[in-house]
Amino acid sequence: MDFKAHFDWVADHDAKARKQQHAFHAEIARLLKFHIPEGRRVLEWGCGAGDLLARLKPSYGVGYDISPNMVEKARKRYGETGLEFREGDLHETTLDESFDVIVLDYLTGYLTDIQVCLENLRAAAHPRTRLVLTSLNTLWRPALATAQPLGLVMKQPLSNWLSTSDLVNLLELAGWEVIVKSTEVLFPFGIPGLKGFFNRFLVRLPLLKHFGSTLLIVARPKMKPELRSDISCSVVVPARNEAGNIRAALDRIPTLGKRTEVVFVEGNSTDDTWEVIQKECEAYDGPHALQICQQPGKGKWDAVFTGFERATGDVLVIQDGDLTAPPEDLPKFYNAIADGTAEFANGCRLVYPMESEAMRFLNLLGNKFFAIALSAVIKQPIKDSLCGTKMMLRRDYEDLLRRIEIFGDFDPFGDFNLIFGSSLMDLKIRDVPVRYKDRTYGSTNISRFKHGWILLKMTWFGLRKLRFY
Numbered sequence: 001m002d003f004k005a006h007f008d009w010v011a012d013h014d015a016k017a018r019k020q021q022h023a024f025h026a027e028i029a030r031l032l033k034f035h036i037p038e039g040r041r042v043l044e045w046g047c048g049a050g051d052l053l054a055r056l057k058p059s060y061g062v063g064y065d066i067s068p069n070m071v072e073k074a075r076k077r078y079g080e081t082g083l084e085f086r087e088g089d090l091h092e093t094t095l096d097e098s099f100d101v102i103v104l105d106y107l108t109g110y111l112t113d114i115q116v117c118l119e120n121l122r123a124a125a126h127p128r129t130r131l132v133l134t135s136l137n138t139l140w141r142p143a144l145a146t147a148q149p150l151g152l153v154m155k156q157p158l159s160n161w162l163s164t165s166d167l168v169n170l171l172e173l174a175g176w177e178v179i180v181k182s183t184e185v186l187f188p189f190g191i192p193g194l195k196g197f198f199n200r201f202l203v204r205l206p207l208l209k210h211f212g213s214t215l216l217i218v219a220r221p222k223m224k225p226e227l228r229s230d231i232s233c234s235v236v237v238p239a240r241n242e243a244g245n246i247r248a249a250l251d252r253i254p255t256l257g258k259r260t261e262v263v264f265v266e267g268n269s270t271d272d273t274w275e276v277i278q279k280e281c282e283a284y285d286g287p288h289a290l291q292i293c294q295q296p297g298k299g300k301w302d303a304v305f306t307g308f309e310r311a312t313g314d315v316l317v318i319q320d321g322d323l324t325a326p327p328e329d330l331p332k333f334y335n336a337i338a339d340g341t342a343e344f345a346n347g348c349r350l351v352y353p354m355e356s357e358a359m360r361f362l363n364l365l366g367n368k369f370f371a372i373a374l375s376a377v378i379k380q381p382i383k384d385s386l387c388g389t390k391m392m393l394r395r396d397y398e399d400l401l402r403r404i405e406i407f408g409d410f411d412p413f414g415d416f417n418l419i420f421g422s423s424l425m426d427l428k429i430r431d432v433p434v435r436y437k438d439r440t441y442g443s444t445n446i447s448r449f450k451h452g453w454i455l456l457k458m459t460w461f462g463l464r465k466l467r468f469y
Contacts, residue, residue: 024188027199028105028134028214029055031184035132035218035426036101037403043124045090046105050074053083056103064088090117095124104133108167109159118174125221127340128396130426131176133217135162137183140213164215176219179426180379183212204467218426224340225393231314232259233334234394236307238300239321240267243276250284252327253319256334260288264321265307267295301414308397316397318414320388325349329434333391342430343396344422346382347389351433370455374416377462378423383431386415386455392422400425407465416458423466 029052036042042058046065050073053063061083065071074085091113102121111117121131136144138161168178186208187198203212233256237249246264253262264281266274274294281290291310295303308316315337319327325347336342350368374385392400400421411417422429 025051025105026055027185027188027195028052031214031216032056032103032132032134035130035180036103040100041098042101042103043095043099044103044105045107045121046103050078050083050085052103052105054078054081056101058083058101062086062099064090064093090120093120095120097124098126098129099124100126100129102129102131104131106134106136108133108135108162108170111160114160114162114170115174118171118176122175122221125223127221127223127225129221130179131171131217131219131221133167133171133215133219135167135215135217137211137213137215138163139211140188144213162215164217167215167217171217171219175222177222177428178217178219179428180216180218182216182379183210183214184216185214186212188213201468220343220426220428222340225338225343227314227338227393231257231338232261232312233257233315233317234261234263234308234311234313235317235319235327235330236263236265236304236311237319237321238265238267238295238303238307238388239269239273239277240303241269241271241273242321243269243271243273245321245323246273246276246280248323249319249321249327250280250286250288252323253288254328254331255287256317256330257313257315257338259313261291261311261313262288263291263293263307263311265293265295265303267300267303268298299412299414301411301417304414311394314394315391316394317391318388324437325387325389325434326437329389329432330391332432332434333389336430336432337391337393342432343392343427344418344429345391345432346384346419346429347387348384348431348433349387349436350384351431352435370459373459374419374462377459377466378419378429380423380429381431382419382429385419386413387434388415389432389434390415390418392418392427396422396425396427407461411458413455416455416462420462420466 033056036056038057039059041060042053042056044053044061044063046052046063050063053061063074063083063085065074065085065087066089068087071085071087090111102124108114136159164181168181171178184203185199186203187195189195202208235253239246250262253260264277266277277292281292284290293306293310295306304318315334317330317333319330333345336345370385371383375382403424404417404421407417407420419429
């Protein structure tokens with residue numbers, strides 16, 4: 001029995017199979033909701049009857065199925081929700097509208113030409129579209145073959161033999177870039193009391209993380225962001241006790257895009273930083289637009305938030321007021337964001353040799369530890385989590401603020417808010433190496449042990465919120 005005939009048969013005859021499929025889609029939907037917030041434009045290509053699409057609660061949703069019987073049943077079940085269901089073969093269907101999210105739910109295993117289908121899907125993508133793909137982990141084939149005669153899982157037609165590496169390769173050949181990949185659903189059977197422990201906890205552990213029944217991949221199209229030809233950039237400079245660096249910041253921050261705005265945010269200084277900011281900005285006659293303000297609260301995140309709220313640029317970047325991460329490196333960040341190579345550009349101080357007083361040994365060890373820990377949490381490689389220089393598009397930052405409400409007020413520095421939020425949005429995070437310099441004025445505002453403990457607690461917070469979700 002071929003793929004289409006199989007699902008026509010399921011739609012017409014096998015109520016038990018549909019019930020199993022419905023329960024499995026509930027578990028897949030739980031996973032996908034982590035990557036797909038409600039209210040998005042969602043296109044689903046799958047082998048179901050609308051269950052998954054309906055659970056995602058899109059603002060506009062279109063579901064395609066190769067089986068006309070499945071399409072008809074989906075229309076009857078979910079037609080009043082406003083969702084659309086269409087019959088179509090991904091090898092041939094022409095797509096003429098774009099979506100925020102495209103879901104391929106267990107479909108790649110049954111496609112005749114996977115690369116052609118993935119190429120066809122690019123017509124439905126814009127630069128911030130996310131392709132979320134699920135497929136069978138072939139390690140589970142023997143177990144599922146045993147379970148089918150027992151009625152524990154729905155019987156399946158013959159399918160392609162696909163590993164994660166195969167899928168990543170096909171996606172790249174078709175013009176997609178993989179952001180996140182994992183295996184999920186260690187216990188695919190609908191037995192209450194077991195699936196939660198297996199599927200939310202055990203499958204995340206180091207030795208078991210390769211054995212989930214479902215391969216999950218999130219990818220983005222390889223294309224430039226939709227921006228004006230020359231975009232503007234706002235450089236936010238948090239400055240606490242940095243009176244001696246204000247003039248240097250104005251002189252050294254380069255022009256980025258068609259217009260560069262520098263936003264100084266003074267915060268609770270014990271020296272004359274605020275007075276110096278006012279004086280230097282009043283006397284400034286350079287090419288940049290300037291804004292100055294004082295943060296209403298305490299902590300670097302409050303200063304960054306205040307600066308970003310005032311900023312008017314298309315691109316937002318943090319430049320620490322101590323200038324130890326040189327402003328001269330900012331064009332590297334800007335170019336990565338403007339051409340779409342990165343969606344969140346994260347400064348990395350741990351590539352090039354540092355000047356002798358730039359970072360104390362314990363701080364270096366701490367930075368390396370937290371980088372390793374955060375890479376495990378966000379499932380993207382990151383070498384330096386605490387470099388102050390971070391850049392992203394304004395519209396991504398605004399979306400990030402809506403997403404990180406689940407975190408609460410947990411991060412006084414802002415680095416983890418921005419990294420965790422970018423991970424939650426499945427943005428492509430890339431490290432941009434910088435040469436870390438000695439301070440030329442003042443002393444560090446970081447306490448190794450006090451702030452190290454805070455960072456450790458934030459890492460644990462990330463594990464709970466982003467890993468064991």
